[in-house]
Amino acid sequence: MSNKIEVRDFDFYYGDFQALKGLNLDIRANAITALIGPSGCGKSTFLRCLNRMNDTIRGTRAEGEVRFDGANIYAPDVDVVELRQQIGMVFQRPNPFPQSIYDNVAFGPRVVGMAKRSDELDHIVAESLQGAALWDEVKHRLRDPALELNPGQQQRLCIARTIAVKPEVILMDEPCSALDPVATLSVEDLMRRLSEQYTIVIVTHNMQQAARASDYTGFFWLGELVEFNATESLFSAPKMPLTEAYITGRRG
Amino acid sequence: MAVAKERVGASPPPEQQSQVKWGERIIETVIKMGGISSIVIIALIFLFLLREGLPAFLDIPLRQLFGPTWYPIEEMFGMLPLLAGSLIVTVGAVAIALPLGLTTAIYLGEIAPPSLREILKPIIEVLAGIPSIVLGFLGWIALAPLIQNLGAPTGLTAFTGSLILAYMSLPTIISIAEDALYAVPKEYRDGALAIGATQWQAIWRVVLPAARPGLVIAVMLGIGRAIGETMAVMMVTGNAANIPSFQTGFFFVPVRTMTATIAAEMGEVAQGSLHYSTLFAIGIVLFVISFAINSLAGRLVGVDGVRRSRGGML
Ligand SMILES: Nc1ncnc2c1ncn2[C@@H]1O[C@H](COP(=O)(O)OP(=O)(O)OP(=O)(O)O)[C@@H](O)[C@H]1O
């Protein structure tokens, strides 16, 4: 399997505060990579570095390289808007726009200019909602406000909104933390199916989720990547004592 | 068992409980009376307005009352020129203030660095506190000559009034619109940017629609200030009760507004005369107009307001 993203000697700063230190890791194409670690260790920061969402925060600075399909996304000539079409993001709290279900999914294709005719747009919307396992629940009420959906549906709507622009990578920052167990399982199922087409990176606080839903796992601690391995190996035979202490502590 | 214990522990002793109840009741009554009395006062004002103004509607044929000639000395009470004057000055003010105000709010709220925003916002809010008479004065001595130099027959025109009113409503519009933009959750912007929208697309397609109720309120309060404003307008519009036409220069001719007419003529009419009640009739028309604008605004806000409150955001 090939590497979709390669991170090399990557540092990241909020002003003077160094949030990420000397990261090196490879993210495999069409796999699910989970990032775990205690609160404040830099998981979200790292995730947001992968599609340069941190550019929107003033006073931040990145050093080192993040190569996406071999090209450094922090090179000066990179078009950030285009990059984010290729590397989409789903957030911790479902954040559908206060618009209709249809308009939420159509947002991306519209701003990107993907659909020239309205039936093309209809097609993309339907396809994306099917892809996010939401179509059957909403196909009769596409014009209803998205905020009327329950949180689990809202999160799947956000996933549909993300895949509507046909990205290659989907970043998810604790996508299930605001959801109940049933909704969580349905999002995990969905991730598994999406990984056939997309490369997925997910941040999670939930060890079971990382263990059952991911192929690779990285353990962060105070801005450093302590261990990175295939999920099975990392959970059954962690190499570093810190990793072992964390996963057993969190399991217990 | 545990639940019962907790309940006993949580409830205050009997005498304290009745005190709490009394306190609640007093507060409730005070609030209720406050609410009712303001409604009663508004109703009384309206009734008074009706009582004084109705004779004009009864004694003057409607066609004449809304006719094209306002010449009270000859007993000609046609409101049309005054309506037209108010309309043209207000519409002009809104046409100037709306784009300026909204773009400034967008710049302040979305684009300007926080440090600049922190400086500019208080300055704008101070501008809102300038008494209108001062602005009228400025319009009279500074703006009017300028406009005359631009080629208008006189500097005291509808356009001058619109400019002053626009300037007057700008701080209100900017400040409230910016608050409305600020209240839009950052998650919406992030959500838009994260699927490849440009900053401008995120603002135009997500932030502005989400802030719409607040933006409508901002504009309505701005217009409200413009419509109700009297003194400054009286000073700079020239106060000629003509219906502006394209032949005469439309926007660049003197006009007279409804409010200015009431203010200027109320002092010199005999109480109970037809002229007197016609001035009140103008008041009723003004009242109806602002009521209509307010309920229109309410409807514009209401639609989204419900949806937004379901989402739990303001
Ligand atoms: N906008 C910011 N400005 C300054 N410091 C920040 C900012 N965002 C995060 N940090 C700091 O960077 C560090 C990493 O934060 P980050 O949010 O990436 O952690 P996390 O691993 O995602 O935590 P959690 O599990 O609680 O989400 C923390 O020390 C945090 O205080």
Ligand SMILES: [Mg+2]
């Ligand atoms: Mg986080």
